[in-house]
Amino acid sequence: MAQRFVPRAASSRPSREVDVDLRRFRNDVRDAAGFEACRAIAAKKRGNSQMTDVHMRRAIELACESVTQGGGPFGAVVFLDGRVLGEGKNRVVPDGDPTAHAEINAIRNACRAEGSHSLQGAVIYTIGEPCPMCLGAIWWARISRIVFANSRDAAADIGFDDAALYREVSAPLENRKIKIEKSDEVGAKDVFEAWTRKADKVPY
Numbered sequence: 001m002a003q004r005f006v007p008r009a010a011s012s013r014p015s016r017e018v019d020v021d022l023r024r025f026r027n028d029v030r031d032a033a034g035f036e037a038c039r040a041i042a043a044k045k046r047g048n049s050q051m052t053d054v055h056m057r058r059a060i061e062l063a064c065e066s067v068t069q070g071g072g073p074f075g076a077v078v079f080l081d082g083r084v085l086g087e088g089k090n091r092v093v094p095d096g097d098p099t100a101h102a103e104i105n106a107i108r109n110a111c112r113a114e115g116s117h118s119l120q121g122a123v124i125y126t127i128g129e130p131c132p133m134c135l136g137a138i139w140w141a142r143i144s145r146i147v148f149a150n151s152r153d154a155a156a157d158i159g160f161d162d163a164a165l166y167r168e169v170s171a172p173l174e175n176r177k178i179k180i181e182k183s184d185e186v187g188a189k190d191v192f193e194a195w196t197r198k199a200d201k202v203p204y
């Protein structure tokens with residue numbers, strides 16, 4: 001998601017019951033106390049056994065915490081076999097790190113906790129539909145299922161235009177916004193060939 005955070009009226013309807021409390025994002029979006037209230041509601045409902053989507057509630061809670069800490073309104077949870085492996089908040093602005101999306105941070109924390117680059121079979125719960133960067137990380141981590149609440153269009157409505165990046169990824173190279181070109185530098189191919197001959201490589 002882009003760093004710009006310009007709230008405005010969302011055009012798309014919340015798709016899930018879990019989104020009801022997110023009206024507070026729109027009503028109180030410039031008010032840190034509003035996010036604190038939202039976080040408290042998410043935490044309270046997370047403890048309610050009637051609520052089946054406890055992990056999405058936690059992702060919402062993390063998103064609210066993120067905003068009160070100067071990040072974007074994003075949170076994510078990685079879950080496998082009855083255990084939360086890792087959680088993440090958006091830390092792009094506070095950490096000065098454009099890759100510090102909630103899903104990336106949740107995956108990093110989960111992989112550190114597991115001591116493995118693979119999260120095979122896990123589920124990631126994320127408040128927003130993953131951007132292409134996060135989808136790539138989810139793919140490489142071998143996460144098996146994604147549950148999201150707010151769509152890429154809903155993210156675009158509040159200033160995070162993931163939809164544009166999805167269009168960029170699927171555009172032919174000659175039509176990309178970021179100029180991309182192929183180099184024929186000697187040696188690049190040799191590295192790949194040497195990799196195929198390396199006997200003790202760990203494929204991933």
Ligand SMILES: [Zn+2]
Pocket residue numbers: 001101102103130131132133134135
């Ligand atoms: Zn992302």
